[in-house]
Amino acid sequence: MRQLLSSIYGIYWKLEEIIDPGVWSSQKFYADVVCSYIESDSVWLDLGCGHKLFPDWRAMPSPSELVKKCKLVVGIDYELESLKKNRTLRELLIADICDIPLAENTFNRITANMVMEHIDDPVHEFRVVKRLLQPDGIFIFHTPNRWHYITFLAHFVPQRIKNMIIKFAEGRDEDDIFPTFYRINTTRSIQRAAEEAGLEIVALHKVSTSSAPMIVMLGPLVILDLLLRRLTRLEFLENFRSNFVVVLQKKPTVHPT
Numbered sequence: 163m164r165q166l167l168s169s170i171y172g173i174y175w176k177l178e179e180i181i182d183p184g185v186w187s188s189q190k191f192y193a194d195v196v197c198s199y200i201e202s203d204s205v206w207l208d209l210g211c212g213h214k215l216f217p218d219w220r221a222m223p224s225p226s227e228l229v230k231k232c233k234l235v236v237g238i239d240y241e242l243e244s245l246k247k248n249r250t251l252r253e254l255l256i257a258d259i260c261d262i263p264l265a266e267n268t269f270n271r272i273t274a275n276m277v278m279e280h281i282d283d284p285v286h287e288f289r290v291v292k293r294l295l296q297p298d299g300i301f302i303f304h305t306p307n308r309w310h311y312i313t314f315l316a317h318f319v320p321q322r323i324k325n326m327i328i329k330f331a332e333g334r335d336e337d338d339i340f341p342t343f344y345r346i347n348t349t350r351s352i353q354r355a356a357e358e359a360g361l362e363i364v365a366l367h368k369v370s371t372s373s374a375p376m377i378v379m380l381g382p383l384v385i386l387d388l389l390l391r392r393l394t395r396l397e398f399l400e401n402f403r404s405n406f407v408v409v410l411q412k413k414p415t416v417h418p419t
Contacts, residue, residue: 171374174384178372181388182395188371188405189217189275192304195367195407196273197228199300204232207269207294209259210277211237213247225250236269238262260286266293274303284346288359288410297414301361302407307368308347310404311390312376317344349401356410364409368400 178185193216200206208215215225215237229235229250237251238259245254257263259274260281272291281287291301306313346355349366356363370391377384394403 167378170377174374174377177377177385178388181385182370182392185370185372185391187217187373188304188369188407191367191369191405192216192275192302192407195365195409196302197223199271199302199409200228200231202231202233204235204271205269205296206232206235206271206273207264208235208237208251209272209274209291210280211239211248211251211254212241212244215250215273215275232271260290262290262294264294267296269294270296270299272299272301274301274305276304276306278303278305278346279342279344280340282343282345284351284355285358287346288355288361291410292359292361292412295412297412299412300364301410301412303410304405304407305347306344306405307401307403308344308351309402311402312379312387312404313344313347316342347406349406352406352408360412361410362413364411365407366409367407368403369405369407370394370403371405373404 196215215228223231234253235251236253236255237245237248238255238257239245240256240258242256245256248254255262255264259277260283272295278284278287288301295301308314346352349368352366353363376387380387390402391404393399
């Protein structure tokens, strides 16, 4: 099976090089943004940390090197089995990320990689993040765009079928696939939730992603996917790119004099 997938992915990469070259995985873009904010005084919380911070193929610096650079890094997840597989983080907490039992103003960096699409009350989650952040602290999250056609069509596919496709295409077990709500997955919903929670948008990146598993899901129709992706390079179609990488900031409270 692994050899078959490798051959299929090879076809994808050749097609991609012809139709829409130069597009990296949005995971790399997210990792680069996170790295740009990590400093020696970083006290960092990763929400829904699961098995790892970034994919295994992430280039330098490695997740382990990035963690060593920080003052403290804490990972939180409510799946014990996922935490047991995490070999990067030493400080791990089993908890619901919507109700985190930690003191306010604890962290100056918080991240969430492909987690926010699973949150059914994003304003509440943003308020949780704000409570935990120190003044001027940064929250970075990576999530799918609801208006990308694959995400949009996924609403109409039964979860059982989606689980089968993801397991075959990405090799993920069913217990590592969670229900999605997509309530913080448009430009407008991100802006609205940030405003209601009292967070300021520093950057809202709309990015395309290279994704070899698309050829498993679409077969020969992956050519159309690549052509559509090429079109979203045009600025007026950027709202249909596949992913968001968002940087939010907690501004200091200004007390009246």
